[in-house]
Amino acid sequence: MSISIDKVNYAAGEAVIIDGVTLTIEKGKVLGLLGPNGSGKSSLLRLIARLRKVQSGVIRLGNDDVSTISRHELARRVAFVEQQSTTETQLTVRDVVRLGRTPHLSAWSSWNVQDDAAVQRALSSVGMQDRAGQLWQTLSGGERQRAHIARALAQSPSELLLDEPTNHLDIQHQLEILSLVSKLDLTCVVALHDLNLAAMFCDSLAVLQHGKVVASGAPEDVLTEELVGKVFGVRAHVAKSAVHDRFHIQYLVR
Secondary structure (H helix, E strand, O other), X not given: OOEEEEXXXXXXXXXXXXXXXXXXXXXXXXXXXXXXXXXXXHHHHHXXXXXXOOOEEEEEEOOEEHHHOOHHHHHHHEXXXXXXXXXXXXXEHHHHHHHHXXXXXXXXXXXXXXXXXXXXXXXXXXXXXXXXXXXXXXXXHHHHHHHHHHHHHHOOOOEEEEEOXXXXXXXXXXXXXXXXXHOOOOEEEEEOOOHHHHXXXXXXXXXXXXXXXEXXXXXXXXXXXXXXXXXXXXXXXXXXXXXXXXXXXXXXXX
């Protein structure tokens, strides 16, 4: 397994945020994290990236306990794309993507041709090579998100974590971003709100409610009418789509 989470707990004060979560994410696969607001999706991503400290339980990357990996090594292995990032600094797209190479640099190593090649590969992977010299502030929301993913790819990670990467994007850019993520040769964990997009692009799903995993597995096994009603509070009809052969949720008005 690329990522394993074993009986992990996390609380903020007296509020339990993550409650005994156990999950495994296969190498090279995409896991979608689903759940209502406040269910613990973002917190779980931050625990994997060690931006929050696990209070009990273990998270492993491969065979390594994440708590024992040095910050420098962890930054090389795990890339994190947050919901929204902005800056007032006048940066080009290339400047933003170059930031992804920071974990590979040190006081004893300067920028080299390998770093240039990594940045170029990352830009090409997201189709942004023709925008490399454009100022960050002039990009659309979808273009900014693609640039952020390119920055993450420039890290040359083995695991990629994405927190609501399609938030505030129009449907075209939502489809483009998730299609891009699904084709990466990386282990990806992506927090999403849209159940249909999760069913279309994720290899497996985990549904969180009040910090607990209430369902996990293949999309067709997880996204049942009963679960959608119980967790998300809506009536739904779930059936395989004749168009893309993945399960589709049609919401019903009460």
